[in-house]
Amino acid sequence: MDGTPSQLTTAHKRLFPLIPLWLLIPHMLCKDHINKYKVNDLHLPLYEYHTFYQPGDLITGAIASQTFLAYSSTAFTEDPRQALAEELAVVTKNYQHILALAFAIKEVNENSHILPNITLGFHIYDSYFNAKGTYQSTMKLISTGKKLVPNYKCDNQNHLIAVIGGLDFQTSLHMATLLDIYKIPQFIYGSAPVMNVKNPGSLFYQMAPNEGLQYEGIISLLLHFQWTWIGVLTMDDDNAEKILQTVLPAFSKSGICFSFIERSPTFTFLTDYEDMIQQGLRIHDKIMGSNANVLVCHGNSYSMVFLMWLPQLSKTAKGKVWIMTSQMEFTSMGYQRTWDKQIIHGSLSFTIQSNNLPGFQEFVMSTNPSGKTRDGFLRDFWQQVFSCVLPNPTLGKVEEKICSGDEKLETLPGSFFEMSMTGHSYSIYNSVYAVAHVVHAMISCGLRQRVTVNRGRLKSQQQESWQLHRFLRGLSFNNSMGDKVSFDHNGALIAGLDIINWIVPSNQSFQRVKVGRMDPWAPPDQAFTINEEDITWHTWFNQTQPLSVCTESCQPGHSKKMKEGEPFCCYNCIPCPGGKISDAKDMNDCYKCTDENYPNKKQDLCIPKEISFLSYKEPLGTSLAFFALSFALVTGLVLGTFIRHHNTPLVKANNRSLTYTLLISLYLCFLCALLFIGPPEKVTCLVRQTAFGIIFSVAISCVLAKTITVVLAFLATKPGSSMRKWVGKRLANCIVLSCSFFQVGICTVWLVTSPPFPDVDMHAAAEEILLECNEGSVTMFYLVLVYMGLLAIVSFIVAFFAKKLPDIFNEARFIAFSMVVFCSVWGSFVPTYLSTKGKYMVAVEIFSILASSAGLLGCIFSPKCYLILLKSGLNDKRQLIKRGQ
Known part of the structure; x- marks a missing residue:
């Protein structure tokens, strides 16, 4: 009371x-x-x-x-x-x-x-x-x-x-x-x-x-086992108010929520027992109905009497992990001698550090009510602890069991x-x-x-x-x-606290096992220690570590979404949005990987991105390099063939210098493709696009000059034609130089104003870091392409109108067809180029270079090589005149 x-x-x-x-x-x-x-x-x-x-x-x-x-x-x-x-x-x-x-x-x-x-x-x-x-x-x-x-x-x-x-x-x-x-x-x-x-x-x-050390220890214990959803049971007294107002907020700041906070009725002998039973039933139902498996109990030394009373109210009790404060003792009243004490089996308690003093147990064992003593506490203690009555002459004969006085204290249960x-x-x-x-x-x-x-x-x-x-x-x-x-x-x-595991075997005996401690002299991060392997959990949990959370932990790859109107420990788990990950449990939000990494499929790990560029070591790069060298070799063989037969009528008939210039340009075009393979470097980035533009412009200029030469040569054969003065090498050289010079001017302006440079693209591909050449000015790049396309179109138009001229002078039909191939390749290049990224963009450009160059080589020179090498008899002036007639 x-x-x-x-x-x-x-x-x-x-x-x-x-x-x-x-x-x-x-x-x-x-x-x-x-x-x-x-x-x-x-x-x-x-x-x-x-x-x-x-x-x-x-x-x-x-x-x-x-x-x-x-x-x-x-x-x-x-x-x-x-x-x-x-x-x-x-x-x-x-x-x-x-x-x-x-x-x-x-x-x-x-x-x-x-x-x-x-x-x-x-x-x-x-x-x-x-x-x-x-x-x-x-x-x-x-x-x-x-x-x-x-x-x-x-x-x-x-x-x-x-x-x-x-x-x-x-x-x-x-x-x-x-x-x-x-x-x-x-x-x-x-x-x-x-x-x-x-x-x-x-x-x-x-x-x-x-007590502050004790509450720090309880919080450390809860966080160590990740028990974030707990119940709290206190005595209904002034100390409970102190705990609710000053202690429990520290639990919340540490991420611990409360399933319930109950006050047990104060245990007195003046209590209305009907009301106490009703309160006990309510608290029992609250405890057993909660999904919190861990309960922090704060009370006085005899609070355990109330806790052991709870299982007697119902047979539906299930295991819980009780965390007791140092004020509480595992104690029972006499009438609880036969009560089931399994409710506290596996509990954890913070206790004041103590030692077994030499001679103390002998001193205790020497205690006996038979001897003369001024101890007024001993008689009632002895009678109640051994359920007997000590002889008292004033009471006369009694019906209860008489104490002999020789009972042994060491035989008593620990409670x-x-x-x-x-x-x-x-x-x-x-x-x-x-x-x-x-x-x-x-x-x-x-x-x-x-x-x-x-x-x-x-x-x-x-x-x-x-x-x-x-x-x-x-x-x-x-x-x-x-x-x-x-x-x-x-x-x-100034002292530490021991963490005790209470073990109550089936025979209702009692055992304390020290499983940890709180050391006030240790550094803050080492003050709390616990030995999990020494802990015996309640049999309800099958000897596995109990789980006490409002919501199962959100696994990596998910984040928490709070439930409206519920404690912050209660939440839903939602998958991370695309491009984000969570690599730990119960993360409040997902986050993006760094630019050097990308999320895996489960979105729980950032994987380093691979460095991507068109390399000679990969099949695509090897294949393109092989085709470039092969076509360059073929072009060299064609050039050698023409040089070897430079005095034949077929070689002479179509301006040998333009033919040689065109073949050299195509040879360089094929080799130019090799500049696009390998890691981007400052020199290769500066050279490859401008070299490609200038060399291709020279080749198309040669084709245009050859076409115009064919037309002028046909017109000059007419009687009284004024076109004879234009026929000759000067006009052809002038066309090639002027058309090529204009492209050189465009490339020069490009290199001066906004030159290409090596660049790293972290974002274009989700799983790769793209090493590429930044074109500097995209406008100048497309201006180079537009100019080449313009030359090709003009060459196609001129060749198209000249294709019906007599065959003895005419290769315009082959030029027209080669320009169709050229324009088709580069016409499809633009949308394909824009729709690809990284090394595949480079591969598209290399393919376009090789395809257009091979088209020019094949369409223009394959018929001539056929005549030179396989039909050498037709490579005769008389035969050419005869065929022309």
Whole structure:
């Protein structure tokens, strides 16, 4: 019970306001007035019963959390002190906290190096997990002897120097409210309270690491296993508000979404159980109905009692991965002895780092209710943990099982009691040593003159506990296990956290396995470590790593598209658009590859583009080079044939110089095609188009000159013709030079204004980087082609009209046909050239050069070679005249 008026029965609402009245007792109240005020009449018998005292020169107080009191409403028809407390329930696992404090006090008193000649004692009270019990127990610690008289000290019996507690944050808050007034140091071994202006709590020291480290560890754990869709379960208290407002936003910033955030009802013995069952069913259905397989649970030490209650509500429970905070312990109440604990099998928990202290287990095993002890906690613990009743002469004969007193604690299940020291017990152990070291330091630093020893007891001239704070702020020491104990500027212990895997086999035993840690001294990127192979998952997951996401990961090649109105972890996966890729899972958007790469078919990888140019090494380049050389060789053979038969009538009849010039031009045209093969270089880019244009212009000019010469020669044979003066080599040479010179002028302007240059085209082909010659000025390039086409058309027209002249003079028929071939090739070149890219564009131009040149060579010279080589008898002047007639 948390003590708030809204949760109390009518009787408690009347009783609870009496507690603050204790603070109104006058400060100078003397011993004789105690009976007059009857303050002790408020004490319940159980509140006096659960205490553990060991005398000493200096007393360390402690508030334990072990016993729940069950109440029922009363009509005050009888003594309310007897009617209110009907039964109790013991959180048996917390009894180790009491043993840890007693063990630490024993070690300190036996250590001659710490506080020599001074003994430490302790006085432990129970908080009963409620505000009233905590306030009353705290007031008893700071009061005189056994009398509850605040602000008054009748003798020097109380030498309280520090108080250890509490386990949950509400207990710590109630304690801090009172201890802060008296400046008494408070060592909190559980979670720190949520302080406010009215309750500053500036004088407590947290013996657990700062909670910020724990939440960083939880986020790192979730991100490590890619658990981005989780549920959150907290207790319905003030600490839950702190978590919702300050902690969970950090989860969202790390990309973690929440399927649900639920608050479990606070576990008290004043709860409306019908309402609690309804809330439990609702939370159970929310947890089991969610597709989140991971749940972060933040609560106090006994929250596990509620978690183990959930599977009892329904048989439809399925496995979940519970991530517990360090405040939670695997604990059970007595009535949960036979309950199925598989719900927490495979859970992960952050715990305070602890060590197994030498001699502690022996000390625990020596605990026995049969011996004489001042331990008021032991009797109820023993009875509930072993389900028996210790003999009590006042009760007479009982029907329950009688405890022998020889039961063994080591036989108990881990959910009821553990022999190895837990994290909270280790914090209590360190708290005792912190008190001892700080008192030792205070005495060693010159304050001995203010402290005297009288009859073996420490007698202080004034209250000294407040002076401990100055030494505590700089306290740093190594405990008996070599672990360093020191506080940060906020009074929190600087220590790491262990990550524990809870394993609950079918026999309901319990095992802790350390699988990782959070190290505050390590670099940020190395603070979190986890050993996945050591983790045992819940059997529901078949020993495979659980998956907890709202949406299955978008595979590479896809991107996320948010679902409207849903958390950002819930999305659809859509394929990447053309030209883009995503090379990782769950990418928010696809991106383009660099210019040097292109997407593969799955659009999940950028592949380096291949360098593309027309190479001699590939079949296309080799074939074109072969044809170019072959045609050049044929042209050379034709030229040689004509030179060898240069005196024959057939060679003479058609202007030998023009014939030789044409053959040389065609020879160079074929060789010119080789300039287009191979990687583009600065020289080849400058030369190849201009050389091709000029050489072809010379060839066509020769064809035009030959045609015109044929026409003029025919006209000159007519009687009285004035054309005779034009017949001769001068006119032919003039035509060739003038027509060629004009093309040279065009090419010169091209090279001067905007010359071609080597270029790289990254975008023309999706999978290739094109090495090409940029023409510089496309206009000039097409102007060269247009001019060649104009010459070819003129040659065709002239040859067409001259084709019916007598054969003895006439080769116009062959020229006309060659011009048809030439114009057809270059006419189809333009659209084909424009529709291709890269090396295929170059191949089209080479093919056009070879085809048009071969057309000229074949159409014009093949008939003549036929006559020269195969019909040499016809290559005679008389035969030519005869054929002409």
